[in-house]
Amino acid sequence: MRKQLTALRRKMKERGIDIYIIPTTDYHGSEYVNDYFKCREYISGFTGSAGTLIVKQDFAGMWTDGRYFLQARQQLEGSGITLMAIGERGVPSICEYLSQMPSGSVVGFDGRIVSSKLGESLEGNYNIVYDIDLVEEIWEDRPDVVPSKIYSLPPEVTGESSESKLVRVREQMGSSDFFLVSRLEDIAWLYNLRGRDIEHTPVFYAFALISKNSETLYVMDEEYIMSSEKGVRPYKDVFSDMEKLRNCAVILDEDSVSYAVSKCFHSSVERILRKSPVERLKAVKNKNEISATKNAHIRDGAVMIRFLYWLKNSIGTEKITEISLADKLEKLRREQGAYDLSFDTIAGYEEHGAVIHYSATEESNAVLREGGFILIDSGGQYEDGTTDITRTIALGNVDDERKRNYTAVLKGHIALATAQFTEDTTGADLDLLARKPLREVGLDFKHGTGHGVGHMLSVHEGPNNISPRSAESHIIPGMITSDEPGVYLEGEYGIRIENELLCIEKDGKYVFETITLCPYERDAIDISMLTEDEIRYINRYHAFVEETLSPLLDEPERVWLKRQCKDI
Structure with a gap:
């Protein structure tokens, strides 16, 4: 059991607190937070960007979503904290769980980081103590918030x-x-x-x-x-x-x-x-924002080509690990003008790719070898835009099963990218399009298909969202949304393909324009699974990628890109 959890329970007993709640946020409901606010991570050891920890004297549970089930299971092992997998059969929601507590129980939390919605749902049934930060009392070396220059x-x-x-x-x-x-x-x-x-x-x-x-x-x-x-x-x-x-x-x-x-x-x-x-x-971008964002994606596309050219030509000849690979990609982005990443790079080789939001550590850092898949989800913050892209790269020969699974993900990705819809279409409707090709071969994934992307802001932005839970969300012209279906086989490998899509109006319909520029992994495509329309889409997209990025590349990189973008 983690010593932090034991210390927290000791403080709860001293203060007469029966239940203590620690969400993953700051005073503003943020998804990503300053180190000062990483209280849930400090107590639990779980590093995912979403989760709520509820602690009693005889139980501690971590509620998190499908993106983090594998990661949470691994990081919580031996901690004394139980994974509460949101949406899984038999797992109560946070409100359902709290409703089972005896009336009059004392529920404590730092009211500055607990949402008004959750706090008000507890009123009437419990004695609420919300002006208390127990983590502050036990976190001896808690970092300060050092204000940056605006x-x-x-x-x-x-x-x-x-x-x-x-x-x-x-x-x-x-x-x-x-x-x-x-x-x-x-x-x-x-x-x-x-x-x-x-x-x-x-x-x-x-x-x-x-x-x-x-x-x-x-x-x-x-x-x-x-x-x-x-x-x-x-x-x-x-x-x-x-x-x-x-x-x-x-x-x-x-x-x-x-x-x-x-x-x-x-x-x-x-x-x-x-x-x-x-x-x-904010979600509906104006002409300047769209133009600036497209420029950022062009430069980011050149980064990806340089990176993939290096990776494909270096594998088997030099030692490359998940961490060194991520460092190389960050270096290339900064050379191209990015002043920061848009999130910590996810680089998962083989079975690590099945952990949806995997984060390599010194202990888990895998050495890449010839053969297998490496899933790379990354992005940059540029002075004119924010990028987010995922590619699954084959590091050698690809067997038939991997080709089938990769192509099923690609078909779902294309189905969303080529969708035509109206203002009444919901994010849940669009989500079904991307899942259909996967479900036809018995596959699915436990995360949404798409999220909004901010303009020089957070890589995750609402209200545009494409997922089974997006029955009230609508995508309209000017919104930029990701397109990222996937497949995750625990203990084997993961596959995800992600582009950013700009919604535009064309001939009275809403359609998507792809603004991410990077070829798909042609060595992993089973052409026999594709329709003529899907083949045409891939060839048109690859032709656009080559035409746009070639002027930014060196001659060896241009030759490599031309080979990757030739018609399939």
Whole structure:
């Protein structure tokens, strides 16, 4: 059992806490967080980006989704914490599990990081203690949040002034007096500002309070506060300012506002919990954002070609590990102008590729050999866009079963990329298209098919989403969404193919334009499984990749790319 879990239980007993809840987020509902907020990871040892830990004296459970089942099972072994696989038969949801607790139980959590939605669901049945951070009391070397420098983006990559964006947000506020913006990506987009408070996600810790005729930005960066003429205040002042509001209506983002923030208002204040008005505005990219993003993908495509050329020609002649491979790819991206990755590179060789969000460690770091699959999911943060791409690479001869599985994934990938649909089509409808070719051969995958991608922001963005749970999500022109079906055979290998798709309108229908540029693994394709339309799609895509990227490559790389992109 982890000593951190034992120490936490000791503190719970001292404070009279029966149940303690630790989610994976910060004060803003973020998916990726500053090291200071990695409380769940500190207690459990589980490093995935999604999960909620619930601790009692006689039980501890980690609720996480299908992306992390294998990883969580491995990392939680011997920890004293049970994996609670969300969606699996017999596994209660968090709310269902908590509903089984005796009435009057004392439930504790840090209300600044627990969502308003979860916190309010516990009211009435339990004694809630939400002004307590037990992890802080036992985490001796907890890192600090060191505020980064906030900087502005040029209009050529934003395409719209902050003043114009604020006007559009105010139009969405209706008769409400205020809107408290709590999601970091929303604030960064709204003000055309970026920071480095979270690794790989260029945001800064902040709140923004928008009224009909003014706005206040609360930030940690003291230099930015000093250099601003008005409307910028210290981050810590947001709570006291909210407590001063009286006789007004305030919009709160139901997906990111914390329980502590939602409870700080005076009883005369009407709290309106709804989807952030910024979220949908941000997801629909303007012409400048689209043009900038495409440019970033072209340079990222050149990186991928250089990387694949190196890998294919180096395997078997030099020692390459999962970690050294990821380091090589990062080096190439930085040489091409990326100032950061968009997330930690996933490089899983053979059985590690079956762990959907695998992260190599010094202990697990596999040496690549001739033969087998290496799954590489990676991306970069450029000064004009954010990229996310997955390719599964064959490192030698490919047997018939692997070709069948790879081609089934490719068919699902193409089915989504070539979809024609209407504004009424949901993300769940599109998800079925990508799964159909896989299910026809008895395969499936335990994650969504696609997520929104931010513009110089988080690599995961809503509201656009393609998954079985996206019955309320719609993809509309201007949105950029990933296309990434896969197959994961535990103990053997994994396959995933991912491009980014821009939704556009054509001949009265919605269609996708692929903006990721990198050939598929032709050595793993079983052409006999493809239809004529699928073959035409692959050949057209490869021709476009070669035409676009060749001018950025050296002669040996151009020759290699031409060979990879010739018609199948």
